[in-house]
Amino acid sequence: MIERMRGQYIGRNKASAYKDLVWTVATSFDTQVGLAEQTHNTLDTIQKNLQELGSDKSQIVSAQVYIASMADKQVMDEVWQAWLGPNPEHWPQRACLGVDLEGDVLIEVTVTAVRNIFD
Template sequence: MITRKRGAYTGRNKSSAYKDLVWTVATTKDTTLPLETQIQETLQIIDDNLKELHSNKHQIVSAQVYLANIKDKPVMDEIWKKWIGDNPDHWPQRACLGVDLEGDVLIEISVTAVADL
């Protein structure tokens, strides 16, 4: 009943789905990239993960954005707004938190979405 998609790390998956709900998480693959590029790459990975489980960014119902430096929120907000689009019907509930992230990871995003079944 539960679909799980393997990621790069042992002990956890990048995505899971149950019935019409999808959960996925992403960080950049290259932590040497500048903030803006890490954000864009992380959002692209979210897109790819959702597609793999028959969903998309416009079906996200909840998102949590974790930033290594909460002062980077305005930069993230601008990129997020371009990514999510102008239609308020496609905007999820979203929280943005400043947290300690591992190594040089500057952003991590976790979302819950609805899948097309």
């Protein structure tokens, strides 16, 4: 059975889970701040969504990061690396793409993670 977590946007959920996999997506709740703060906000939301479905950031296996300007990738990378921590065993496979995002959104992140459904 697929679990779906409603979000605030019409046409999509903020997270879904099936068996031992979780998928989630987030943007910043505050788009009036710069990329570093939007990245913090987005990653905090990702972590909350994962936790609601029995996972966490150390269980992410794949991530796609969409940023409004690839010229700012280093700013995002610094926040991302601090969020993940120094342990390479917890680093996921990740792609980063420069894309047109809606309005003042500077970053959107989607991840796939594993959860332990046998606890």
